[in-house]
Amino acid sequence: MSSDKMDADKIIGGVPSPLRRKLLLGMAALPAVALLPRGALAQALPTDAVNTTKLAVTDGTVKVGILHSTTGTMAISETGSVQAEKLAIAQINEMGGVLGRKIEVIQEDGASDWPTFAEKARKLLVEDKVAAVFGCWTSASRKAVLPVFEQYNGMLYYPTFYEGLEQSKNVIYTGQEATQQILAGLDWVSKEKKAKTFFLIGSDYIWPRTSNKIARKHIEMHGQKVVGEEYFPLGHTQFNSVINKIKLTKPDVIYASVVGGSNVAFYKQLKAAGIDLNKQTLMTISVTEDEMLGIGGENIAGAYACMKYFQSLKNPNNEKFVAAFKKMWGGESVIGDVTQAAYLGPWLWKLTAEKAKSFDIDKIAAASPGIEFTGAPEGYVRIHENHHLWSKTRVGRARTDGQFDMVYETADLIEPNPFPKGYQ
Amino acid sequence: MTRTPQSRFFGRMDGDIAGILLLAALLIVILPLGLDIFRLNMVGKYLTYAFVALGLVLCWGSAGILSLGQGIFFGIGGYCMAMFLKLEASSPEATKIQSTPGIPDFMDWNQLKELPWFWEPFHSLSFSIVAVVAVPALLAFIVGLAMFKRRVGGVYFAIITQAFAAILTILIVGQQGYTGGINGITDLRTLKGWDIRTDEAKLVLYFVNAALLIGCLLLCLYVRRSKLGRILVALRDKEDRVRFSGYDVANFKIFVFCFAAALSAVGGAMFTLQVGFMSPSFVGIVPSIEMVIYCAVGGRLSLLGAVYGTLLVNWAKTMLSESFPELWLFAMGALFIGVVMVFPNGLAGLYQQYIAPHLRRLTARRSDGAAAGAPIIPPHTAAD
Numbered sequence: 001m002s003s004d005k006m007d008a009d010k011i012i013g014g015v016p017s018p019l020r021r022k023l024l025l026g027m028a029a030l031p032a033v034a035l036l037p038r039g040a041l042a043q044a045l046p047t048d049a050v051n052t053t054k055l056a057v058t059d060g061t062v063k064v065g066i067l068h069s070t071t072g073t074m075a076i077s078e079t080g081s082v083q084a085e086k087l088a089i090a091q092i093n094e095m096g097g098v099l100g101r102k103i104e105v106i107q108e109d110g111a112s113d114w115p116t117f118a119e120k121a122r123k124l125l126v127e128d129k130v131a132a133v134f135g136c137w138t139s140a141s142r143k144a145v146l147p148v149f150e151q152y153n154g155m156l157y158y159p160t161f162y163e164g165l166e167q168s169k170n171v172i173y174t175g176q177e178a179t180q181q182i183l184a185g186l187d188w189v190s191k192e193k194k195a196k197t198f199f200l201i202g203s204d205y206i207w208p209r210t211s212n213k214i215a216r217k218h219i220e221m222h223g224q225k226v227v228g229e230e231y232f233p234l235g236h237t238q239f240n241s242v243i244n245k246i247k248l249t250k251p252d253v254i255y256a257s258v259v260g261g262s263n264v265a266f267y268k269q270l271k272a273a274g275i276d277l278n279k280q281t282l283m284t285i286s287v288t289e290d291e292m293l294g295i296g297g298e299n300i301a302g303a304y305a306c307m308k309y310f311q312s313l314k315n316p317n318n319e320k321f322v323a324a325f326k327k328m329w330g331g332e333s334v335i336g337d338v339t340q341a342a343y344l345g346p347w348l349w350k351l352t353a354e355k356a357k358s359f360d361i362d363k364i365a366a367a368s369p370g371i372e373f374t375g376a377p378e379g380y381v382r383i384h385e386n387h388h389l390w391s392k393t394r395v396g397r398a399r400t401d402g403q404f405d406m407v408y409e410t411a412d413l414i415e416p417n418p419f420p421k422g423y424q
Numbered sequence: 425m426t427r428t429p430q431s432r433f434f435g436r437m438d439g440d441i442a443g444i445l446l447l448a449a450l451l452i453v454i455l456p457l458g459l460d461i462f463r464l465n466m467v468g469k470y471l472t473y474a475f476v477a478l479g480l481v482l483c484w485g486s487a488g489i490l491s492l493g494q495g496i497f498f499g500i501g502g503y504c505m506a507m508f509l510k511l512e513a514s515s516p517e518a519t520k521i522q523s524t525p526g527i528p529d530f531m532d533w534n535q536l537k538e539l540p541w542f543w544e545p546f547h548s549l550s551f552s553i554v555a556v557v558a559v560p561a562l563l564a565f566i567v568g569l570a571m572f573k574r575r576v577g578g579v580y581f582a583i584i585t586q587a588f589a590a591i592l593t594i595l596i597v598g599q600q601g602y603t604g605g606i607n608g609i610t611d612l613r614t615l616k617g618w619d620i621r622t623d624e625a626k627l628v629l630y631f632v633n634a635a636l637l638i639g640c641l642l643l644c645l646y647v648r649r650s651k652l653g654r655i656l657v658a659l660r661d662k663e664d665r666v667r668f669s670g671y672d673v674a675n676f677k678i679f680v681f682c683f684a685a686a687l688s689a690v691g692g693a694m695f696t697l698q699v700g701f702m703s704p705s706f707v708g709i710v711p712s713i714e715m716v717i718y719c720a721v722g723g724r725l726s727l728l729g730a731v732y733g734t735l736l737v738n739w740a741k742t743m744l745s746e747s748f749p750e751l752w753l754f755a756m757g758a759l760f761i762g763v764v765m766v767f768p769n770g771l772a773g774l775y776q777q778y779i780a781p782h783l784r785r786l787t788a789r790r791s792d793g794a795a796a797g798a799p800i801i802p803p804h805t806a807a808d
Contacts, residue, residue, distance in 0.1 A: 070749050070750045071750070071752070071753045107749050108745070108749055109749035109750070109752065111745065111753075113705055114607070114608065114701075114703050114705055115699060115701070115703065115705065116745075118700070118701070119466065119469070119699075120745075120746075122462065123462070123746070126462045127462055139607060140606050140607040140608070140703065143607045143608075143610045143611070144607075144608075144610060144701060146610070146611065147610065147611045147612075147613075147621070147700060147701075151621050165533055204597065204598055204600070204605075205597070205600065205605050205607070206530070206533060206600065206605060206606075206607055209533075209534065209600070210533060233594055233597060233598060234597070419521070
């Protein structure tokens, strides 16, 4: 298993010599990556051997796809994921690529349109024969491409925290499924804020509904009470009626899963209605640093967000990651939870391919469970048998400058459980 | 379809018929030979929009009724087909992981315990096929009755159709336990046990789709050339005169609106079969307007132009977005602006203006050649 570990300090900093030493210590085959010119390893692992299913792999290159929305309403959210994936791929290529082969990227635009995602996914798998695809963001786009990946046997690395209730041989879920994001955060707020009553509010689609279903079960299991549950169409901007209800019911905690542009209206109207988030506890599972750019820190400061990653995390991996990200994409850019999860995709795929000594989808799928990545900006992660990641839950408090102060993290990694018993 | 009136209208071997034969040759012979199955499936998907464009040529081009809500009917047709396929894919064995096996997965996620009543009839394929055409036509009839009898027309009608498109989207997204919400109805697998995801199935569906399109094209041509078609043109150009001549204008408008709706719905159903899912993103305002653009690019007065326009716009969309994933929307915008400013009558206008005069001399020879190359056309239309 140690051969799968990567020392992130060395990878992300791009310092070659300690890396070389580390790898020499680690494994017999890998030093070749660093010591021999490229092509030599490719000879050691001939293309026939690492690619038995006619993927786009040559002696020197391997093709992968990036499939996100770069146009349309989702572009604002997905751009960060594209940037993170490109950064990871650039860093991997700098180290010599995967199995001695440089990664070539074919980028496609899902255009915030689910059928387009399906069409482009099919194109990447059938025409381009890519070895892996990093992409999708919304659940709807994932649902649209899933049958395509299963039919043509492709590999998708999906970065977003999502509602669970899904598990596929052809997908690695690098974000958290619902229980990983929700349960620990609720426990924390119950203990820390002595919360007894909750008001659930979300956008009206599968993720907020499923998340709130799990949250409600958990809340009621602990003898607490849900005093309101409201949903609004995507893009909704009039929250005054629900804000009045919140004022009437006076919940201890507002639990929010409002997504996208609606967030801007929601937090501005909360503030305008005189609800001070420093006094009224609000916990959100849908606002990351990316959304904060639109909302404005002054409108949301004081709110708690339950994520697995914050840009402000203090650890060497993250500091190097943030620096590399800003160097590549500009000092103004911010990094949210999903962006970090997207960054994990190419690394996990590389580690898996090196463990499997193959690009074949079946071998990658089989070799994925147990893959460990110590260089993750969020800290150590590991792939579970169900193709989700073990990861920590963290609670951050929004600051006026658009960043979060981490106030709590779970001691251990939380096991991913996409089909939680008792929560369905 | 009775043969007698058809042969009266299709009897002459004229430009339209020659054009349809040429299109048939392109769709049924040339494209399948020239494209791999992946690209051919994409052409098949584009062609499903051509049904909508055909309906718009009649509704907008002929009768002057601009509907910005054709996505409603495309969507309902698609949803009717998707409901049947989804029920088939949700057999108790296939869904035993759910808390309630035997119902579609999204219902289970939304805590539904049993199949809603309006889903029940969609266990039957024949009901579903009838519903594909009947439900949108009925809806169009009700909307048409309410609007045209009150003499609502022009831009007001366009706005109201748009409002309907918005309402239907909100309804579908909001009632996700019953409709699949914003995800749509996904993961459709088999049609009466026949796997629609295989390459062979895709090929078969492509041909079924192309044949249906040619059939609809002929039907539209028939309508256009009938007395009814001439009345439609008359009421576009001088509605009052038609009314004072003793015709009930509203009935003609209702008919053409329902007809266009039914055509769109056929396209929607074929879309679901070929793409393997249906989602509210085809129902709303944006896709509805996009479908009008297909028709405008092709030339709203020309049935053939609408088909070529649809193919061209979608092909450009695919190619540009594959080559320039970050910039392609600008290129599409430029294309639309260019078409409207430089060629207001679309592709068909271009053809009429520049190509037709040169070809006129050769028409006779060309149509003979096309007829020989397209044996799939029903004999009574080609041979008469």
